Amino acid sequence: MCSAGTEKNEERYVHATNPHLEYMKEDFLYHFNLGTATHDLPAMFGDVKFVCVGGSPWRMKEFIKYIAGELGLVSPDGEYPNLCEETDRYAMYKIGPVLSVSHGIGVPSMSVMMHELIKLLQYAQCSDIIVVRLGTSGGIGLKPGTVVVTKQAVDTMFRPQFEQRILGKPVVRGTELDADLADELLECGKEHSEFETIIGNTMCTMDFYEGQARLDGAFCSYTEEDKQKYLDSAYTTGVRNIEMESTVFAAMCKLSNIRAAVLCVTVLDRLKGDQVTIPRDVFKRFEQRPQNLMGLHLQTSPSSDIGVFLSL
Ligand code: R2B
Numbered sequence: 001m002c003s004a005g006t007e008k009n010e011e012r013y014v015h016a017t018n019p020h021l022e023y024m025k026e027d028f029l030y031h032f033n034l035g036t037a038t039h040d041l042p043a044m045f046g047d048v049k050f051v052c053v054g055g056s057p058w059r060m061k062e063f064i065k066y067i068a069g070e071l072g073l074v075s076p077d078g079e080y081p082n083l084c085e086e087t088d089r090y091a092m093y094k095i096g097p098v099l100s101v102s103h104g105i106g107v108p109s110m111s112v113m114m115h116e117l118i119k120l121l122q123y124a125q126c127s128d129i130i131v132v133r134l135g136t137s138g139g140i141g142l143k144p145g146t147v148v149v150t151k152q153a154v155d156t157m158f159r160p161q162f163e164q165r166i167l168g169k170p171v172v173r174g175t176e177l178d179a180d181l182a183d184e185l186l187e188c189g190k191e192h193s194e195f196e197t198i199i200g201n202t203m204c205t206m207d208f209y210e211g212q213a214r215l216d217g218a219f220c221s222y223t224e225e226d227k228q229k230y231l232d233s234a235y236t237t238g239v240r241n242i243e244m245e246s247t248v249f250a251a252m253c254k255l256s257n258i259r260a261a262v263l264c265v266t267v268l269d270r271l272k273g274d275q276v277t278i279p280r281d282v283f284k285r286f287e288q289r290p291q292n293l294m295g296l297h298l299q300t301s302p303s304s305d306i307g308v309f310l311s312l
């Protein structure tokens with residue numbers, strides 16, 4: 001049904017490559033509580049062009065309210081219902097062509113959400129989709145509050161790959177992101193002089209504590225010097241921030257023919273410490289920064305041309 005066109009002027013469809021899907025009479029997206037038999041997915045989501053994903057349900061609701069305001073699409077009753085009704089696994093909000101979805105913490109949570117999101121976009125016959133992860137991260141050698149546009153999502157050995165165990169065997173997938181989209185987001189960053197936006201590699205880990213070389217977890221088998229050496233070597237290979245979802249996110253977008261980017265604000269400098277102790281109001285200000293860049297991108301960048309989608 002959906003082809004994976006990538007030529008210029010050719011529509012680029014979302015491509016869930018699983019051959020078994022074709023033989024399923026219906027598909028229930030369990031963690032979204034949405035299904036092909038129970039919901040008219042093309043009617044609900046067929047106009048989606050931009051999907052923003054982020055860890056927290058609250059932040060993703062704030063994002064849709066913010067974007068609605070920026071695009072002049074404020075809902076008449078001021079309400080933004082959660083489209084994943086009666087499940088608290090993930091939250092999903094929509095305004096015009098923009099969908100906002102939470103993904104929780106870590107690779108497994110992101111992976112489950114992405115399987116269902118990719119299928120949903122395919123069932124809704126969406127094309128020319130852009131998906132951006134808006135998140136928080138620990139910076140390396142950066143002033144807290146800096147926004148990092150991910151150049152390459154790398155694993156804990158600084159390789160641009162994601163390893164998944166399938167049928168008990170390792171399967172390695174590439175994590176390339178869309179370079180043009182990253183450049184456009186970086187350009188948007190230049191419009192915001194109150195904080196810095198840079199491009200660099202993002203290291204994705206399976207854990208917040210030992211996985212990110214922290215000294216303040218419940219367990220720790222290495223010294224402060226070991227930690228510093230590891231973070232220094234990460235920096236040397238181009239890593240500028242650390243978070244917990246980028247590699248699987250990038251790998252799954254690549255497999256399904258979706259243009260994708262990762263945009264994370266840093267909430268501390270890991271060369272200076274491990275604990276995230278910035279005041280709550282500063283944190284809230286910081287976490288709005290990736291949203292602000294996305295808002296600007298939607299209004300101004302060549303990939304977005306939101307005006308075209310709004311007048312469809
Ligand atoms: C960044 O922040 C979260 C951990 O605190 C995690 O989801 C991530 O990638």
Ligand code: URA
Pocket residue numbers: 136137138139208212242243244267268276
């Ligand atoms: N999120 C992470 O994964 N690591 C940090 O240090 C901060 C936020």
